[in-house]
Amino acid sequence: MNRRGSGSLRAAWLALAAAGAAHAAAAQGTPPKPAAPAVGGADQGKAVSGYRPDKSVHSRLSALKPPTDVVEPTGPELAAKLGLEVVGPDPADGVVHYRHARTGTLFVFVPGGTFKYGSNYSDIYSNRQVAEAANRGKNGPEYFDWEQPQTEVYVSPFFIGRCEVTNGEYRRFLADWKAGKVTSDLEYPLGPETIDHTPYLSQRAELPFWGENQPVVGVSWIDAWAYCRWLGGRMPTEAEWEKAARGPDGRLWPWGNEFDPMRANTAESGNRRSLEVGTYLGGRSVYGALDMAGNAQEYCIDSFEPTEYRFVRKKDPCLIERFPPSPKRTVRGGNWNYISLLHRARCTARGMAQIQTRYSEGSVVSTDYLITGIRVVISPTLDLYPDGALEPLLQERAKSIERNKQLNATHSGAPPDKSDATDPASDDSDGGGAPAKKDD
Secondary structure, eight states: OOSOOOHHHHHHHHHHHHHHHHHHHHTTSOOOOOOOOOOSGGGTTOOOSSOOGGGOTTOBOOOSSOOOSOOOOOHHHHHHHHTEEEEOOOTTTOOOEEEETTTOOEEEEEOSEEEEESOOHHHHHTOHHHHHHHHHTTOOHHHHGGGOSOEEEEEOOEEEESSOOBHHHHHHHHHHHHTTOSOGGGSOTTSOSOOOOSOTTTTOTTSTTOOTTSBOOSOOHHHHHHHHHHTTOBOOOHHHHHHHHHGGGTOSBTTBSSOOTTSSBSGGGTOOSOOOTTSOGGGOOTTOOOOSSBSSEEEEEEEOOTTGGGTOOSBSOBOSSOSSOOSEEEEESOOSSTTOOGGGGSTTOEEEEETTOOOOSSOSTTSGGGTEEOOOEEOSOOOOSOTTTHHHHHHHHHHHHHHHHHHHHHHTTSOOOTTOOOOGGGOOTTSOSSOOOOOO
């Protein structure tokens, strides 16, 4: 991977480096200081021009500066509070694991503290492997804008799954769901009224993705929400995911700053499918998490916003719902697909998926439903909605459902219910979850 490339690749690398330098120079200007987050008050419900998370009641934005001198619990102390059993340390890597009492799922502990969140252009363009892979993938400097600028944030301690959720683990959830044991309070509160949690294409036995220990794929973000809540956890925030992957020292990949195809199941490995979780033990992160680069990419709980890093707050940042609401969610971690090159498997690389993807029967190997899976976080902070933020969204969702019923009745020839004359412009039938918010 480090051999000298052809003249065209060297020229492309120099062009990318020059572009990166230009971007870095442009970024030297001081951005305007965001206002304090407004929860309720005069700004609530008003239209906001562009993306302004400081004006959003749906964002968990907690501090302008990273906290200092915080005394956090140790892994065993927090495990005792959350009902996890201490196991280990593992003789293979010296990492202490924490076992889920009901399912046996193993977690690793990520201590609280600050870390480098996002990337900077010098890290990207000084690495020839990254620059050449970006050239092969036809990703110019704009691709890396999603993870800029780099900042230091504080993340409270949490446990994250040692591995991605497997098919075998997900089948236990499916059995409970079919038996009616997955209650409505475990479902995404802004999701559709009915949903089938069966993984897409799981009945296609000829596809090599359904082994007991392979990561579950073919699931939507809404499926991931329900599974994590059923287990007593949630999806990771972007900041939690990134810290668990790169550690406190800002590494490019979980194991270090040089890519090795023997440490991750990406395009460079040539497998062209997912493998059993934990196959690449050499790809573990500093905290002991496996497969955080490659295999299946993983959902985060955050709504996707390409400019989020310009506004990110400094303690436990999370954009659970953006303003206005969006059907897009963030994915992390690269994947096995032939187009998922090494630069997409970096710890800072961000991707985007729909909250509830609609699939076609077209190309099987390059679609989201076979490359995206789940990783669970268990944390004292289970519910990320700030006080008062969820209720108005639920009210708008109920109105939207009623509007859809009236529209369907109208189209079918039945007389509509006149009890709600709300404008139907905020129809949420695209599967995006949260309905569009109306302007005052």
